[in-house]
Every structure is written in C-alpha cells, then in structure tokens.
Amino acid sequence: AAIRHHTFVVEEAPYTRLCSTKNIMTINGNFPGETLHVHRGDTLIVHVVNRSPHNITIHWHGVNQPRYPWADGPEYITQCPIQPGGGKFSQKVIFTTEEGTLWWHAHSEWTRATVYGAIIVYPKKGHAYPFPKPHADLPIIFGEWWKQDIFELFDDFRRSGGDPLVSHAITINGQPGDRYNCSGQDMFKLAVDQGKTYLLRLINAAMQDILFFSIAGHQLTVVGTDGTYTKPFKSDYITISPGQTIDVLLRADHPIAASYYMAAKFYSSARAAVNLNTTTALLHYTTNNTTTTPTAVSLSATADTNASVAFTARFRSLADKKHPVDVPQKADTNLYFTLSMNAVPCPAGATCAGPNGARLAASVNNVSLVLPTSMDVLGAYYRGIGGVYGDDFPSNPPVSFDFTNLTIPAVYRTPATGNQVRMLEYNSSVELVFQGTNLLGGVDHPMHLHGTNFYVVGWGFGNFDRAKDANKTYNLVDPPFQNTIAVPRNGWVAVRFKATNPGVWFMHCHLERHASWGMGMTFIVKNGKGPNDKMLPPPSDMPPC
Numbered sequence: 018a019a020i021r022h023h024t025f026v027v028e029e030a031p032y033t034r035l036c037s038t039k040n041i042m043t044i045n046g047n048f049p050g051e052t053l054h055v056h057r058g059d060t061l062i063v064h065v066v067n068r069s070p071h072n073i074t075i076h077w078h079g080v081n082q083p084r085y086p087w088a089d090g091p092e093y094i095t096q097c098p099i100q101p102g103g104g105k106f107s108q109k110v111i112f113t114t115e116e117g118t119l120w121w122h123a124h125s126e127w128t129r130a131t132v133y134g135a136i137i138v139y140p141k142k143g144h145a146y147p148f149p150k151p152h153a154d155l156p157i158i159f160g161e162w163w164k165q166d167i168f169e170l171f172d173d174f175r176r177s178g179g180d181p182l183v184s185h186a187i188t189i190n191g192q193p194g195d196r197y198n199c200s201g202q203d204m205f206k207l208a209v210d211q212g213k214t215y216l217l218r219l220i221n222a223a224m225q226d227i228l229f230f231s232i233a234g235h236q237l238t239v240v241g242t243d244g245t246y247t248k249p250f251k252s253d254y255i256t257i258s259p260g261q262t263i264d265v266l267l268r269a270d271h272p273i274a275a276s277y278y279m280a281a282k283f284y285s286s287a288r289a290a291v292n293l294n295t296t297t298a299l300l301h302y303t304t305n306n307t308t309t310t311p312t313a314v315s316l317s318a319t320a321d322t323n324a325s326v327a328f329t330a331r332f333r334s335l336a337d338k339k340h341p342v343d344v345p346q347k348a349d350t351n352l353y354f355t356l357s358m359n360a361v362p363c364p365a366g367a368t369c370a371g372p373n374g375a376r377l378a379a380s381v382n383n384v385s386l387v388l389p390t391s392m393d394v395l396g397a398y399y400r401g402i403g404g405v406y407g408d409d410f411p412s413n414p415p416v417s418f419d420f421t422n423l424t425i426p427a428v429y430r431t432p433a434t435g436n437q438v439r440m441l442e443y444n445s446s447v448e449l450v451f452q453g454t455n456l457l458g459g460v461d462h463p464m465h466l467h468g469t470n471f472y473v474v475g476w477g478f479g480n481f482d483r484a485k486d487a488n489k490t491y492n493l494v495d496p497p498f499q500n501t502i503a504v505p506r507n508g509w510v511a512v513r514f515k516a517t518n519p520g521v522w523f524m525h526c527h528l529e530r531h532a533s534w535g536m537g538m539t540f541i542v543k544n545g546k547g548p549n550d551k552m553l554p555p556p557s558d559m560p561p562c
C-alpha cells in the first residue's frame with residue numbers, strides 16, 4: 018500500500034455560470050475539485066493550506082479513518098476550522114476496506130457548495146473488479162449553483178429563520194446544462210467509444226436535493242454504492258441522495274449517429290416541491306461529429322416517492338467469498354431516533370420567516386444540535402475538558418406517538434437545544450432505527466454516519482414497530498453497506514453496525530439546511546482494552562481553536 022502526498026490550497030477563484038460571475042471557494046482553483054485516485058489500502062497525506070479569507074475544514078466522506086478521527090474534518094466535532102490567511106493542516110486519510118467511489122468535501126458552514134471532488138478507490142494492485150474491467154472511469158458529480166455568494170446566502174438563511182433561497186441550477190460536473198436561461202453551451206459532454214463499457218461514478222454533492230438521474234436510451238447496471246460493491250442490477254433511472262455515491266456500468270451500444278441527453282432533477286416527498294429545473298448533460302459517440310438534436314430523456318415526477326424507494330430498496334451486498342458481509346445478527350444497543358422539523362419561537366426583536374412567524378429548526382429525538390464554537394468535541398473528549406458536550410443523548414424519542422400523524426405533539430414544538438453525544442461501548446453491536454416523521458410536513462432525510470458504513474437491514478412505511486418489524490422483516494443475509502441512507506417521510510429505516518472504530522463520529526442529515534437547523538448528533542465510540550483498540554494520538558498540527 019502506497020503513501021501519497023497531495024497539496025490542497027484553499028483559494029477563491031472567479032467562476033461564471035448562468036451569465037453571472039462570482040468568487041467561489043476552491044481547492045487549487047478548480048471547480049469541481051480534483052479527483053483523487055487511490056488503491057484500496059493506500060494512505061493519503063493531504064496538506065491543506067488556507068489562502069482564502071474564510072474558515073474551512075475538509076472531510077473525506079465515507080473513509081472510515083480507523084482509530085484516527087483527528088483528520089475526519091467536521092468543524093467543531095473533530096477539529097476547529099483551518100484559519101484564513103495561511104492556516105495549515107496536514108490530513109492523513111487512511112483507506113482500509115473501502116473500494117469503489119467516495120468523495121471529499123468542505124465541512125464548515127456551507128463551504129461545501131463549491132468545495133468538493135471525487136475519490137476513486139481502485140482494487141488493490143493485481144486484484145480485479147467483481148465485473149469486467151471497464152474501458153474508463155468517469156466521475157459524474159451533481160451539485161448546486163447559486164448566483165449569490167455562498168457566505169451571504171448562509172447568513173441570510175441564518176437570519177431569516179425560514180427556508181433557504183432555492184438554488185438557481187443543479188449542476189453535472191459543475192455545468193448547469195442547456196435548459197436554463199443563459200446556460201447555452203455550459204453543458205458537460207461525455208464522449209464514448211461504441212462497443213465499450215464505462216464505469217460512471219455518480220456522486221451527489223448537491224446541498225439540498227435528492228435527485229433522479231437517467232440517460233436517454235441507455236440502461237444502467239448498478240454495481241456499487243458508498244465505497245462497496247453490490248449485486249449488479251439494471252435500471253433505467255437512479256435515485257441518489259446528497260452524500261451518496263452510486264457506481265453504474267454504461268455500455269455504449271447505441272447508433273453512433275445519435276446523441277443522448279443525460280438529465281438530473283429534484284426528487285422530494287414534501288408537499289411543496291422546490292427546485293423544478295431539469296439539468297442536462299450530453300452523451301455522444303466519439304466518431305459522431307454531427308449536430309443532431311439529442312434524444313430526450315424522461316424522468317419520474319418530482320414527488321414520485323414510489324419510484325425513489327423502489328430504486329433504493331434494490332441494493333444488496335455481494336456477500337460472496339471475496340466480499341463477505343459481517344452483519345450483526347443481534348444488537349446489544351438499540352436506538353430509535355426520530356427525525357423531525359420543528360418551529361421554535363422567533364428570538365425577541367427579530368422577525369422570522371418560518372411558519373406563523375416562528376423560526377425553523379430540526380432535531381433528532383427532539384434534540385436540536387447547536388455546535389460548540391469554542392472547542393471541538395474530539396479535543397474536549399481526548400483532553401477531558403468539560404462543558405463542551407453532554408453525554409446523555411436519548412436512545413428513544415421523548416414521547417411515543419404516531420409519527421405519521423400530521424398533528425405535532427406539544428413537546429415537539431420546543432426541542433431541546435445543545436450538544437449531546439451518545440457513548441457507545443467498543444465492539445458493541447448497534448441497531449439504529451431512523452423514524453421519519455410528518456411534523457411540519459416532513460421530507461425524506463438522507464442520514465449520514467461518519468467513521469463506519471452501516472448495514473441497511475430493513476425499512477418500511479409508517480411507524481416502526483419493534484415487535485412486528487425487528488428481525489422478522491430484516492435482511493440479515495446480504496444487506497447493502499452504506500454510509501448514507503434516505504429515510505422516507507412517514508417511514509423508517511433500520512441500520513446495524515459494530516462499534517469497532519474508537520473515536521468521535523458525527524451523524525447528520527446530508528441536506529445542508531436540515532443539518533444547519535440541528536438535525537445531527539455525535540457518537541463517541543469508547544476505546545477497547547487491547548492496544549490496537551484505542552484511538553491514536555492527535556497529530557501535532559491540529560488547527561488551533
């Protein structure tokens with residue numbers, strides 16, 4: 018396994034989209050950021066230097082960082098931000114069992130809007146993919162573009178207490194496509210050779226949107242997600258959550274004279290849909306120089322929850338000799354977390370744009386996360402410094418209730434605020450059930466866990482019922498191994514994992530507005546007894562708080 022060094026200079030650079038130019042945060046001036054290529058088991062040392070005028074942190078989404086949360090990146094959870102004006106942090110990114118597609122992104126305020134890139138993890142040298150070797154690898158990264166400055170957007174969002182401004186475009190590899198006013202030729206174009214098979218590494222880096230994606234006329238064969246392989250299945254469309262990656266094989270087996278649209282569009286189970294734009298990219302064959310009208314693509318309706326969950330429910334781990342699964346057959350720690358939106362009183366003297374003049378918030382088990390600002394949770398934990406976090410995050414919701422009901426129980430109108438963590442014993446087998454709710458007209462929540470993937474063992478609509486659902490309907494044989502899972506509004510998802518990675522690990526909704534409203538919490542996996550069951554010591558250059 019190799020150790021490779023990279024330099025990430027954080028700097029602002031001007032970019033023009035939709036006929037308007039603004040300075041954006043970038044790494045080395047690139048948007049989207051560069052693709053990192055590694056082999057399974059490699060280590061990267063990324064030397065981050067902040068030459069921008071803003072705070073930043075960088076996260077390696079889906080990389081487990083065994084025993085080494087120090088370089089994980091979420092601000093005020095595992096580190097304080099890297100300061101503007103030359104602040105430095107050399108981050109060790111440790112790849113072990115991941116193989117497939119992951120990504121990196123900024124993890125401070127809303128800087129990830131433009132600071133993101135793909136990570137391709139190839140099999141170990143001399144090892145094969147579990148499918149015929151593709152002719153080429155192509156990252157397809159979905160994002161979102163606002164004409165506003167992202168820092169102003171974030172400030173306005175914070176100040177208003179209401180929904181954030183809807184983005185002006187969804188992007189594919191940084192381009193909005195040809196359907197927006199003034200986007201003209203700003204379209205990502207993919208040239209393929211007829212007869213070849215390509216591995217498309219789809220990454221949803223969008224801030225606020227779960228997406229549908231299709232390519233006109235071409236079926237896709239899904240072969241992986243979130244840095245693992247899956248049993249192959251064919252589909253005409255993809256549903257992809259912010260945070261999620263999906264690997265698909267594309268066989269270029271169509272007439273070369275034609276070209277084909279690829280398109281992405283917002284999926285939402287909320288009653289009011291927001292961004293209804295369709296974003297396009299183009300697939301064409303290398304020998305085709307004609308300019309025929311591309312074949313159109315049709316996507317599911319924005320509110321088509323059935324199409325969304327039908328796709329998501331098809332994932333299965335390979336679960337073969339070379340790719341074994343290790344699903345906890347029993348859980349010794351049972352957690353049941355509700356995910357809900359809240360409306361809290363507007364601060365005195367302010368005006369708030371939430372429902373009935375309230376301020377919007379979001380919570381897990383009715384606790385709305387407020388990040389510390391003086392110090393990070395990991396530093397406080399390691400040094401035994403009090404007052405930064407509490408350690409009694411509830412295992413169950415404060416009231417038992419029909420969470421699919423439209424009426425909000427009073428207690429949910431006033432979520433607790435603060436920074437509570439949940440301690441996990443080393444090596445414990447955890448079952449975590451996410452319960453979607455209908456409070457304030459809910460929506461699907463793509464929940465993401467740092468530090469480990471989890472097995473998605475079950476899901477359903479309605480209220481989770483342990484007696485009826487646990488084990489009986491679970492897949493404990495070949496469940497998919499993901500780091501992000503969309504929890505349906507009015508439904509639940511059960512995941513299981515073993516707490517074998519000692520450290521401080523953030524868990525949150527990957528819709529940025531929800532995370533900012535407080536839909537997140539932190540797990541601390543305690544050290545085990547053996548010398549290799551303990552957290553490694555911090556590097557000497559942790560950014561100062």
Ligand code: C2O
Binds near residue numbers: 122465467523
């Ligand atoms: Cu992709 Cu906590 O993030």
Ligand code: CU
Binds near residue numbers: 531536
């Ligand atoms: Cu959410």
